[in-house]
Amino acid sequence: MNGEVDRRGLLKLAGGSLAALGLTAAGCGGGSGSGDGTVTIRYAWWGSDDRAKRINRTIELFEKKYPKIKVKTDFQPYLDFWKKFNTQASGGNPPDVFQNAIGFLRKYDQRGVLLDLNAQAEAGNLRMDGFRAGLEKFGEVDGKLLGVPVGSNSMALVIDKPVYEKAGVTPKTGWTWDDFHEAMEKIRKQGRAGDSGLYGVMYLYDPYLRQQGKAFFTKDGLGFDEADLKEWWTKGYAGVKSGIYADPKKVAQIKPKSAVAAEIAASEFTWDNFTVRYTAEGKSEYGLAPIPTTDGKKTGQYLGSLMLSGSKRTQHPKEVAQFIDFMVHDPEVAKIMGYDRGVPTTTAQYEAYKPAEEKDKVIASVNKEIAAYEEQLVEAGVLETITPHPAGADVCEAAFLRIAEELALGERSVDEAVKQFFTECKTALGS
Structure with missing residues (x-):
């Protein structure tokens, strides 16, 4: 939206150690399946160690709800993420689902990388209702649903x-x-x-x-x-x-x-x-x-947002949609993620996370101010598309x-x- 602040400095700050968190690096090839009907999807994002820890906790919840879907994870600092993603996309091997931003939607759509999630929404695997401030439209490009927002910011x-x-x-x-x-x-x-x-x-x-x-x-x-x-x-x-x-x-x-x-x-x-x-x-x-x-x-x-996108080459579009749906609607996910990726975009998650319940009172105070700031923008009617x-x-x-x-x-x-x-x-x- 990020350079915002000093972007390169922030990107360094956002770096993290994959090995230190015991994460599984994404392997080659698309999502896989097994004889018992279990499928594996690959999920990649950028961010800090703290974001990785939070996301892995949400993945544990997802795998409990969907025991037949396993998730391999990969995270990098911002610049490293896009370098790796570009290589994977060029080689026809992008992750099944990944963190995305508005600056990349048209670029990778034109390259045939992004999955149009409209079919999955129509099939009932991905709910596109219950979003705040019209954010459900944020990932739409030329009638295609190329990303689903997970957090808003301005x-x-x-x-x-x-x-x-x-x-x-x-x-x-x-x-x-x-x-x-x-x-x-x-x-x-x-x-x-x-x-x-x-x-x-x-x-x-x-x-x-x-x-x-x-x-x-x-x-x-x-x-x-x-x-x-x-x-x-x-x-x-x-x-x-x-x-x-x-x-x-x-x-x-x-x-x-x-x-x-x-x-x-x-x-x-x-x-x-x-x-x-x-x-x-x-x-x-x-x-x-x-x-x-x-x-x-x-x-x-305007409200900006990180979002989740799917790969057009994924072998498991239904499972990708179910994963995205869980991550943007499940109340427990919001309680874990807080405002790490912005203010939750769905009403269910926005109401589930209470900044005052943060153990760290300083973070609680900051998050309360962030929520108030965005509420004021919405109420003032100043936001554009x-x-x-x-x-x-x-x-x-x-x-x-x-x-x-x-x-x-x-x-x-x-x-x-x-x-x-x-x-x-x-x-x-x-x-």
């Missing part, structure tokens, strides 16, 4: 509360980008950069464009032009030079720790469900603030983050950065 501004309070800054719904800039100046006078550097966060630039009737992506390509990006990056670079945004060299030095937790910056834009990261890394108290607006009304936000990204969007996102960082470090001028991004992105999108 962009937010994570703030160091004591620093904001000391600077006399109180972000409120409807505050403008001018208000935000003024807040950054006030915080800088307190001896800390206001923000870690928003210029490379694609999933923030997208709402900013939407506030002006545009978007980062259309279904066919980019939804903005070079003049739009020049304005964004000119402001971003000026913020770095003035000190209201953190020194990118310092931000790089403390990776994978976040600039906010390292007390280099007082805030940064990221997905709301990442808030727990700051609590785990830092010593301060952190909270969620609304996205600034252009006109005081339109935020350009995200357009499924075109094939090659993942390459554009990586280029956006990398080139923005080069710009901030002074390795490229604004004009050079803009030209380089559009050159790389047009190649990736085939336009």
Whole structure:
């Protein structure tokens, strides 16, 4: 949606040891069957050790309910996951079911990798009712059901509360980008950069464009032009030079720790469900603030989501559908996963998990704030529909983050950065 925060730093943070958890790496070939009718499906995802532990507990529950379905697991850090998945997909050997994101739906659908789950929904193996805020539509592309969301999130501004309070800054719904800039100046006078550097966060630039009737992506390509990006990056670079945004060299030095937790910056834009990261890394108290607006009304936000997709080559589409159904509807799964992958997308799971019941009171407090933030977005009616990204969007996102960082470090001028991004992105999108 993720780079959000500092994506590469977050991806390092999300890495984990497969062997340490005793997980079974996915083998070659599709899902298998046995003489007694038992079938095996392969399930792959990206994330941290903690996510892996939680997911494996949910798999134990699934296998108890469906004793004839066994699940082989494989998890990797984000970048490693997609490298491995791309190799498997190219070789005709993707996992039967896997974690997915909107930036990859069209890409792998065009390659004939993704299973259209509509037939399984019609057969009753996958329930597509009971979802919150229209999220059941999130994985639909051109009439095909290519993914089922497991957790929702939206962009937010994570703030160091004591620093904001000391600077006399109180972000409120409807505050403008001018208000935000003024807040950054006030915080800088307190001896800390206001923000870690928003210029490379694609999933923030997208709402900013939407506030002006545009978007980062259309279904066919980019939804903005070079003049739009020049304005964004000119402001971003000026913020770095003035000190209201953190020194990118310092931000790089403390990776994978976040600039906010390292007390280099007082805030940064990221997905709301990442808030727990700051609590785990830092010593301060952190909270969620609304996205600034252009006109005081339109935020350009939408609910994003991780999702589960199936392989078109799976030998067991029914079992894949039953697995996905269990993971998005079973209340006990929600109690185990919490908000690790975002706020549960189905009403049954949303109501089953109570943040206050977390043993860790700090995490309980953070999760309660995440839920309240999303509830406020839904009630305010500001949420829009995200357009499924075109094939090659993942390459554009990586280029956006990398080139923005080069710009901030002074390795490229604004004009050079803009030209380089559009050159790389047009190649990736085939336009």
